Amino acid sequence: MPIHAEFTGILARVFRKAGWRVHRPSSIKDNGADLVFDANGKTYIIELKVSSEGRRDRLIPLLSQAILQAREFARHYPGPVTPMAVVAAKHIPQSVADQIKLFAARYAPEVGVGIIDAEGFRSFSGVDLEEHNAKPTPSVAYPPRAPDLFSDLNQWMLKIFLGQHLPEPLIFVPRGPVRSATQLAKVAKVSLMSASRLLNQLAERNFLDENKGRLEIVRVEELLELWISANRQSGGAIPARWILKGRPHQLRSSLREYTSSQDSGAPRCCLGLFSAADALGFGFVQGAPPHIYLERLTLDSLHRLGLVIDHSRPADVYLRIPANRKAIFRASVTREGVPTSDILQAWLDVSTHPARGREQAREIRQHALKPLFGKRR
Secondary structure (H helix, E strand, O other): OOOOHHHHHHHHHHHHOOOEEEEEEOOOOOOOEEEEEEEOOOEEEEEEEEOOOOOOOHHHHHHHHHHHHHHHHHHHHHOOOOOEEEEOOOOHHHHHHHHHHHHHHHHHOOOOEEEOOOOOOOOOOOOOOOHHOOOOOOOHHHHHHHHOOOOOOHHHHHHHHHOOOOHHHHHOOOOOOOOOOOHHHHHHHOOHHHHHHHHHHHHHOEEEEEOOOOOOEOOOHHHHHHHHHHOOOOOOOEEEOOOOOOOOOHHHHHHHHHOOOOOOOOOOOOEEEEHHHHHOHHHHOOOOEEEEEEEEOOOHHHHHEEEOOOOOOOOOOOOOOOHHHHHHOOOEEEEEOOOOOHHHHHHHHOOOOOHHHHHHHHHHHHHHHHHHHHHOO
16 A cells, blocks of 8 residues: 555544544545545645655655645635645654644644654644644554555656657657666666566556567556656645846756756756746746755755745745655756756646646646557557
8 A cells, every 4th residue: 555545544544533524525626635624613624745754854845835735725625624734754753743843833823733653653733633642652563565666766767668758858868678677777777676676566567568579668647647646745845035036037047057067966956847847848837836856955055046945935936855866867858058857757746736737737748748648558
């Protein structure tokens, strides 16, 4: 079972056990929230984000994204509702939970907040929510997780397979047929074990054709739907503002300057989401929030980009610190000196974005990814 589904189940069981009505929303616009809780005349609409690590620097950006999405879902809900943002990880220390709650109280006091982990820890803030708090119970046994088909390296290798059918200006991958795990490991620059593991996972799920002297992905549309679902929980958005605002084409100019002066140890960056789609020639949604993928957040990288983190005012730019760094930066392309995430990544990202993401995804699918969706074997 995917880890997001596991935590969704844990969260639902906690509130059902307390007598709350728990259901999945059916009338939210765009992609919808994860759950809706009702009790005592109070309704919460839930957005859940899951991190691979219970660290403050991972969970607070995810919480920020969950807050923004929960607010948007609440705005479209047919009736009075309170947005609730929940973050989860395998283990979350109490000290980290306290920092998360302080952050939420400062920047989103009207939003309910939940923090849960796989060891039984529960910490909630909001009307009628704190009664569900619980300390961890390490003795509880949880089933082992299945291998992740969409790990960082797996996403990179999947892009190598699918990128063969897309134009070179839209995605940077090694070109040519892949005939074996050894060859995949070599061209992808990964271990033979990593390449073999991915091919075994694809074969077990009937996504791999090995019968024509080369390895091919089949049932591509089903695979991409699974990939979208897995990608939905990736990277939180961090709001930032320009230190000096007003230069023409400021977003692309900043990335171009950052890249031209970038030393080998500096965090990599590139345009993401709607900004990437626009740079690649497939922009469709006007006024969408600009996004930058930044490999890791440092004061030096922010200064060189001309940005400052600011939660108090509307953002000029949103930063994403990706968990799938290899898949994003290895496949990125350069357009007019500006590093840009590849077209497949842009499509995956906008597909689950609440701000007209479906419209932008439809445009990319129809005009850039048509060769992939024609592969229906």
